[in-house]
Amino acid sequence: MAKRSKTAITPTRQDNYPEWYQQVVRAADLAENSDVRGCMVIKPWGYAIWENIQRSLDQKFKETGHENAYFPLLIPMSFLEKEAEHVEGFAKECAVVTHHRLEPAPGGGLCPAPSAKLDEPLVVRPTSETIIGSTFARWVQSYRDLPILVNQWANVVRWELRTRLFLRTTEFLWQEGHTVHATEEEARDETMRILDLYAEFAENQMAMPVIKGEKTAGERFPGAVATYAIEAMMQDRKALQAGTSHFLGQNFARAQQIKFQNQQGDEVYAWTTSWGVSTRLIGGLIMSHSDDDGLIVPPRLAPAHVVLLPIYHDEDERSSVGSYCQKLQRRLAAENYAGESIRVRIDDRDIRGGEKRWQWIKKGVPLIIEVGPRDVAQDGIFLTQRQHGSGKGKSLPQNALVQDASKMLADMQQALYDRALLARKEATVRIDDLAEFERFFTPKNPDEPEIHGGLAYCHFHDGPVMEEKLKELKVTIRCVPLDAEEEPGKCIFTGKPSSRRGLFAKAY
């Protein structure tokens, strides 16, 4: 094995990507498994990233006319039964509430009280189309009540057998938008407006390039007429679905009786949409940018842009270095990055300087600044820019840092995006032949974790033949990209004629 420099995360991406991911999450103190099967604890550093995601998206939702509201966590079981495909899609993974009281158990401890059994079980919401739809049915009477543009920030529960922090957990946090429109066109426009909003957010805030596309029938949201998604490629060349926007047609309007009197005085069914992104985005953020030294957070979403680490050996130094750092914090906070103050933390915990520096590298703070007595004497600082790796620090005059900090952050944001886009381009292929498709998605050594595959654009004809082959190769069709050109071709699985290429990849 070739010699290589030591990394803060073991194993490296190359050696074992899935395990590297878990170790990055742990080393950055983002989240951990809880005592409850499949549920995670989101720790302060991870939650602060989520808060920044929320803040940014929430502002965009409001700018586009949406209002927040809150709907019940618990949904009567009968509500799920109303939309046939919907129940099929979600019944298998519902947490079911059957009792409303505990009592002492005969053998000690507690048990659900038999006398407090619910007449109708309630499910913990896996998604809220049914309960929100039944509410909308009360709100909508006339065309004057439309559109309704509502969003909810909430927790949802979907019972998962195999879970992974952020990527797939039994409980997760998300936002779910639900809208009602008078016409099909308006509802379709809303679906695409949100898809664009998600893509813009992913690319500009998360620095994560995405492909917008429509899901094929088998991958649609249960009950939707059309599902659109943004798909990102992670560093292991697997795809991650990062957000979905559903045109629900009149399916849920019929199931929930969302009707209104139109301008002609006729009572007609409304058209609805729903759309969501979740804490899964944090998984996407981690896997888009982080390196073998740990997390890298894009500056736009970083809980801290800058961390200042005072270094001292006695009380005198502590005092002079401390006040130097406080002054520097004020100067940096007076600077503007992306329309806000630069966010600066001072870490003066009483632990070894080297350990402290590595903690912040692993947490992915964009600019890590060490200040010792010599820096104070020279009116300087020692700067590590996180995206350049852990080793490449440099000394700078304080004034130069303050003057350039905002630009450094903007450059880092852009560099992360460019790097991710380049990685995607390098792993993207057009394949017109099944044997090549199989080679592309087969690791050389199937017994070891190995980064392989990528994004393959192929002609296809949806159906059991394709499904069978994909299942065998553990590949999925991600979407039909919206920008796919009309192009005559043949399905690589069946030879049937095809007019547009689909996007295929292994996926999370």
Add this chain to the structure above:
Amino acid sequence: MAKRSKTAITPTRQDNYPEWYQQVVRAADLAENSDVRGCMVIKPWGYAIWENIQRSLDQKFKETGHENAYFPLLIPMSFLEKEAEHVEGFAKECAVVTHHRLEPAPGGGLCPAPSAKLDEPLVVRPTSETIIGSTFARWVQSYRDLPILVNQWANVVRWELRTRLFLRTTEFLWQEGHTVHATEEEARDETMRILDLYAEFAENQMAMPVIKGEKTAGERFPGAVATYAIEAMMQDRKALQAGTSHFLGQNFARAQQIKFQNQQGDEVYAWTTSWGVSTRLIGGLIMSHSDDDGLIVPPRLAPAHVVLLPIYHDEDERSSVGSYCQKLQRRLAAENYAGESIRVRIDDRDIRGGEKRWQWIKKGVPLIIEVGPRDVAQDGIFLTQRQHGSGKGKSLPQNALVQDASKMLADMQQALYDRALLARKEATVRIDDLAEFERFFTPKNPDEPEIHGGLAYCHFHDGPVMEEKLKELKVTIRCVPLDAEEEPGKCIFTGKPSSRRGLFAKAY
């Protein structure tokens, strides 16, 4: 019955206060009952008030060193069993998850799948001391890990038999702070710091005067060593507990094994606190300020400070009035109130002007401004200041409005506080005699809703004799106010000696 002017809300406070409350909530479009027993839908106007409450409190929590995190919704039943008083307090109102899948029922529809029964039931969190405590036990090893200062914004479920929008619902939204400290003193300091923070928030943001005090043993949080609360008086002279801060001693540390190595190298139990406020605050806000024309929102928490209502009769007028309003919106938004832009909405919905104005009066917007063609011609506006009631509008030059708007809002905030404080003073008494106590808390006509009673400061000796009498009168001891002076006296229920007065009231 005396003649009186027509009000927007029927009945009035005087006629039937509980029903008036429901009607204010409905007329302001704050919330409604859902299809799920005891659970509410928080509508956009109500949720926007909650967002402002969140934003303000969240900032205060962060300024005092707390970080947000997120812990599981579902708690293993056995966790509740660990703290004896805690289980006693919450087991009776828990929603219990017993299955993780639905399947088709033999007779049609769905049922919980017998094969998916959980080995151990999970409860939907009624509060999170146990699950967070068990997490903290992993986080805390050494005194260097302390203090831990964490807050969570979350939903909780407590099965309630009698529910009332915002005041008591099966599901509600709240924040729950949980902290761990090395010493009793630090934990007690934290408990009081948060109590002060809550009081400051209630008084300065909600314009709701509160009394800080300690709960008696019977009213303590299950498992706490000491519970402190802020108590407010509503316009019907009933008390509302608006926030609580608990010193938990080492009870939960023992139950959850939160131990650490102190500076001397000994392993010792930590000291913990917890504290919370909920969507109940919105109930308190409504009942502190609103009048017989509907909601009044204190400006600091108003989703809109100003609403502009363009009035026009044809397209020409619509255009000139519309652009006048847009310009005014920009001018007002450039003004600063309480450190932020003045929040201005234009309501140009196509409905009758009178109806529109009344909708905003009932929603409680501080400044309601009508603009018609004549106002445009005179460079003026017509202003209604919500706290002065619905009828007292006046014409003003546009410049005068822009110049004074911020001060009007500040004055209104202060006026609401002063009015609430005055009402409380007028309804506060010192009582030294049981017969007088009984008279004070007995309505003249027990068959009709009637505003009566108030806050009574009395000497007391806690115990079954007092409890029995209070139960009979439907009165509760709210707290022993922190500012109660040492004063020799005799318990009005038992004659036993007492050194401080407690605060008694009917309560929500």
